[in-house]
Amino acid sequence: MELIWNLLLQGAQMMVVLALAPGLTGLVRKVKSRLTRRRGAPILQPYRDLARLLRKEVVLADNASWLFRVSPYMIFAATWVAAALVPTFAIGLQFSWTADLIAIVALLGSVRFFLALAGMDIGTSFGGIGSSREMMIGAIAEPAMLLTMFSVALVAGTTQLSYVVEFMASGEVGIRVSLGMALIALIIVAIAENARIPVDNPSTHLELTMVHEAMVLEYSGRHLAMIELAAMLKLHLYVALIGCIFSPWGIAPNDSGPGELLAGFVFFLGKLAAGGILLAVFETSIAKMRVFRVPDLLGAALMLGLLGTLLLFVSRSL
Amino acid sequence: MTKLPKLAWTRPREFRAAPFPVSSVTRSGWSSIAKALGEGQVTLLSLWGEPKAVCMALHDAQAHRVAVARLVLSKGDFPSVGRHHAPAQRLERTAADLFGLTVDDAPDTRPWLDHGRWEMAHPLGTAAPHSDATPYRFLPVEGESLHQVPVGPVHAGIIEPGHFRFTAQGETVVRLEERLGYVHKGIDRLMLGATLDRGAQLAGRTSGDSTVAYAMAFAQAAEAALGTEVPPRAFWLRGVMAELERLANHLGDIGAICNDAAFAMMLAQTSVLREKVLRAAATAFGHRFMRDRIVPGGVTTDLNRDGEARIRVLIEEIGERFPLLVDLYDNTASLLDRTVATGRVGPELVKRFGAGGYVGRASSRDFDVRRDLRYSPYDMLNLEVPLREDGDVNARVWIRIREVEKSCALISQLLSLMPQGDILAPVHPAGSPVEGLGLVEGFRGDILVWLSLEADNSIRRCHMRDPSWFQWPLLEAAVEGNIIADFPLCNKSFNCSYSGHDL
Numbered sequence: 001m002e003l004i005w006n007l008l009l010q011g012a013q014m015m016v017v018l019a020l021a022p023g024l025t026g027l028v029r030k031v032k033s034r035l036t037r038r039r040g041a042p043i044l045q046p047y048r049d050l051a052r053l054l055r056k057e058v059v060l061a062d063n064a065s066w067l068f069r070v071s072p073y074m075i076f077a078a079t080w081v082a083a084a085l086v087p088t089f090a091i092g093l094q095f096s097w098t099a100d101l102i103a104i105v106a107l108l109g110s111v112r113f114f115l116a117l118a119g120m121d122i123g124t125s126f127g128g129i130g131s132s133r134e135m136m137i138g139a140i141a142e143p144a145m146l147l148t149m150f151s152v153a154l155v156a157g158t159t160q161l162s163y164v165v166e167f168m169a170s171g172e173v174g175i176r177v178s179l180g181m182a183l184i185a186l187i188i189v190a191i192a193e194n195a196r197i198p199v200d201n202p203s204t205h206l207e208l209t210m211v212h213e214a215m216v217l218e219y220s221g222r223h224l225a226m227i228e229l230a231a232m233l234k235l236h237l238y239v240a241l242i243g244c245i246f247s248p249w250g251i252a253p254n255d256s257g258p259g260e261l262l263a264g265f266v267f268f269l270g271k272l273a274a275g276g277i278l279l280a281v282f283e284t285s286i287a288k289m290r291v292f293r294v295p296d297l298l299g300a301a302l303m304l305g306l307l308g309t310l311l312l313f314v315s316r317s318l
Numbered sequence: 319m320t321k322l323p324k325l326a327w328t329r330p331r332e333f334r335a336a337p338f339p340v341s342s343v344t345r346s347g348w349s350s351i352a353k354a355l356g357e358g359q360v361t362l363l364s365l366w367g368e369p370k371a372v373c374m375a376l377h378d379a380q381a382h383r384v385a386v387a388r389l390v391l392s393k394g395d396f397p398s399v400g401r402h403h404a405p406a407q408r409l410e411r412t413a414a415d416l417f418g419l420t421v422d423d424a425p426d427t428r429p430w431l432d433h434g435r436w437e438m439a440h441p442l443g444t445a446a447p448h449s450d451a452t453p454y455r456f457l458p459v460e461g462e463s464l465h466q467v468p469v470g471p472v473h474a475g476i477i478e479p480g481h482f483r484f485t486a487q488g489e490t491v492v493r494l495e496e497r498l499g500y501v502h503k504g505i506d507r508l509m510l511g512a513t514l515d516r517g518a519q520l521a522g523r524t525s526g527d528s529t530v531a532y533a534m535a536f537a538q539a540a541e542a543a544l545g546t547e548v549p550p551r552a553f554w555l556r557g558v559m560a561e562l563e564r565l566a567n568h569l570g571d572i573g574a575i576c577n578d579a580a581f582a583m584m585l586a587q588t589s590v591l592r593e594k595v596l597r598a599a600a601t602a603f604g605h606r607f608m609r610d611r612i613v614p615g616g617v618t619t620d621l622n623r624d625g626e627a628r629i630r631v632l633i634e635e636i637g638e639r640f641p642l643l644v645d646l647y648d649n650t651a652s653l654l655d656r657t658v659a660t661g662r663v664g665p666e667l668v669k670r671f672g673a674g675g676y677v678g679r680a681s682s683r684d685f686d687v688r689r690d691l692r693y694s695p696y697d698m699l700n701l702e703v704p705l706r707e708d709g710d711v712n713a714r715v716w717i718r719i720r721e722v723e724k725s726c727a728l729i730s731q732l733l734s735l736m737p738q739g740d741i742l743a744p745v746h747p748a749g750s751p752v753e754g755l756g757l758v759e760g761f762r763g764d765i766l767v768w769l770s771l772e773a774d775n776s777i778r779r780c781h782m783r784d785p786s787w788f789q790w791p792l793l794e795a796a797v798e799g800n801i802i803a804d805f806p807l808c809n810k811s812f813n814c815s816y817s818g819h820d821l
Contacts, residue, residue: 032582035583036582036583036585036586037586037587037590038586125465125466125467125468126467128465129467129802197580198580198652201580203582204580205473205474205475206474206475206578206806207469207473207474208467208469208802208803208805208806209578209580209803209806284582284583285583286581286650286652287576287579287580287581287650287652287653287655287656288579288580288581288652288656289652289655289656290655290656290801290803290804291489291801291803292489292801293655
């Protein structure tokens with residue numbers, strides 16, 4: 001009976017991320033529209049867009065290989081698993097022993113790998129440009145992300161996210177320099193990884209400036225729906241990750257009852273909304289960087305992650 | 319220094335009010351003008367074909383005077399000007415496309431506007447069906463690890479079509495080659511034999527965002543050729559319309575440039591102001607873009623008291639809100655980081671190409687038709703022309719910002735000094751073939767209209783030269799050495815016309 005309950009809870013977690021991810025993207029778009037004095041599409045619009053894309057036929061280039069057709073599902077599946085591993089409303093779920101920080105980074109890394117390959121598969125110049133830019137960003141963003149995870153893991157003494165969150169929520173941590181550095185580094189990585197301004201512009205029509213969008217230009221129909229949904233899940237993942245590590249309040253602990261779970265869910269909704277609004281405000285107030293300035297920004301994240309880790313070796317209390 | 323042949327140089331006061339005296343030149347005279355252009359003695363205003371002739375309009379910047387040289391062709395070939403003066407190359411290729419003329423010793427013999435898809439070749443000359451089209455050869459590029467990125471002609475945004483062929487080394491652009499002509503509408507041929515009214519309509523539809531400037535240039539050319547006495551109030555109304563058009567376009571451009579750097583806030587704010595300008599224009603003149611309001615002889619719509627009040631309110635509102643937007647632009651470091659030092663064009667290039675408008679004035683070419691080749695109503699007004707030397711995207715934004723301010727000041731002057739009276743005078747046929755020149759400062763730069771009329775006022779030849787003819791080639795130069803991702807920003811800061819160029 002307990003196993004069934006646990007499996008149900010784990011299933012609920014997977015469905016929650018899938019159900020909330022498009023809403024988060026819709027919220028960011030809505031807030032950005034309001035900030036630029038437009039009315040904006042309803043928050044539910046991304047759901048409708050996905051439904052529309054799923055109904056549409058797929059237009060495939062003649063020279064598309066199996067890789068091009070398979071990649072969207074690989075990308076979606078890996079991102080979904082990664083997003084579902086991050087605690088949202090509760091910790092200590094059935095699969096939380098797999099919820100390893102390094103596993104999440106690895107899953108996202110393989111998503112990037114398939115996306116870049118798919119971008120080059122058709123052989124159009126935009127796909128190639130997008131893939132090369134994505135790899136340039138990834139080459140620095142991934143180590144920065146790993147170093148950030150190391151600082152967090154060193155503080156918590158484990159790389160299991162559930163235990164990390166439990167430890168962070170316990171109040172034993174206090175304010176630490178290394179965690180502050182890790183937070184800033186993680187935010188920079190999140191912005192770069194999710195192709196947000198100032199690294200990339202998710203709403204641009206200028207094919208020459210795109211990074212993420214350039215790689216997926218050739219996709220259509222259900223393939224595009226998978227990739228779009230994966231991108232939304234990724235944004236959700238990062239907001240949830242930052243939320244659960246750096247503001248773990250309200251997450252339902254192990255073996256909690258329905259009441260606590262519900263409270264955890266409401267807290268989580270609040271965190272998502274706050275994250276989405278902050279992102280929209282930030283994006284509206286800044287212009288996009290030159291492509292070659294992006295490594296500077298990510299380099300800062302890398303250095304912060306490294307410093308945080310080093311500080312922890314120097315002193316356990318920093 | 320090559321000695322120029324004897325030309326009938328004409329000052330604005332003369333050519334604005336009377337038929338234009340054309341200087342006939344010999345082949346050697348034509349060649350020496352070409353050499354003088356290459357040496358930078360004079361500036362090329364335009365080059366166009368006619369049945370059995372070619373013409374060149376020249377500008378002498380120091381003396382503020384203009385001349386038109388005509389070479390009558392016995393065999394259908396003429397010495398290349400592009401050989402000595404690169405800005406003439408595309409104009410020559412166009413003359414060859416339209417009239418089937420041969421350019422001797424031309425550096426580039428490929429067609430320009432004609433992609434081999436028109437119903438006939440040489441529509442203004444022999445108009446024969448097309449022979450088999452040969453594929454267009456892009457210029458060869460050689461070197462280590464270069465790759466090509468073809469962009470367009472259909473773009474992802476709602477913009478006009480044009481093909482850009484980038485050759486890049488990694489992200490750095492080594493060469494950009496443009497290919498235009500996708501929106502060719504055959505305006506030159508539609509003009510043949512058209513009445514003056516029809517001609518004014520066609521001129522106003524050449525480039526939609528400059529409809530006032532084009533109609534004004536056409537009306538100027540017709541009025542000069544026919545010696546029409548235009549009522550003073552009509553001139554002042556034309557001035558108001560021209561400045562409103564400039565305001566609307568510059569406001570739109572400033573926002574659009576920032577939006578291409580993903581700073582959407584600026585576009586949102588300037589779009590509001592632009593829309594207010596268009597709505598005020600609709601109230602005052604009955605059409606948002608003021609199309610078909612300017613005709614030879616005057617204007618068709620008078621400004622009533624409501625319209626005038628509406629425009630005054632608009633100017634006040636822009637005066638309140640625009641400075642805040644300028645501050646926003648100037649204080650957003652991330653935005654300036656994109657625009658400063660991007661897409662730089664040197665002053666020598668701008669001078670050689672005679673590029674007008676913000677492109678020229680951002681690279682220290684101090685030229686504005688409104689001031690240097692004066693026409694009514696600007697000869698009665700106080701006009702300052704902003705100038706910058708840096709020649710980058712930022713400079714082109716700043717020139718636009720300053721021009722918005724100047725246009726507001728001009729509209730205020732125009733409204734408070736506007737005379738009363740008629741707005742439209744009858745246009746009488748001259749009774750013999752006449753020719754006239756119109757030259758107007760549109761928001762992009764100087765628009766030239768050359769008009770040849772028959773004795774009954776029907777159009778024998780109308781040549782319209784958009785400012786973009788001399789700006790498009792500079793865009794190729796501006797992008798060189800920049801990264802591919804900065805091209806949209808450079809392109810938007812030029813904002814050249816496709817429609818006006820492709821005719």
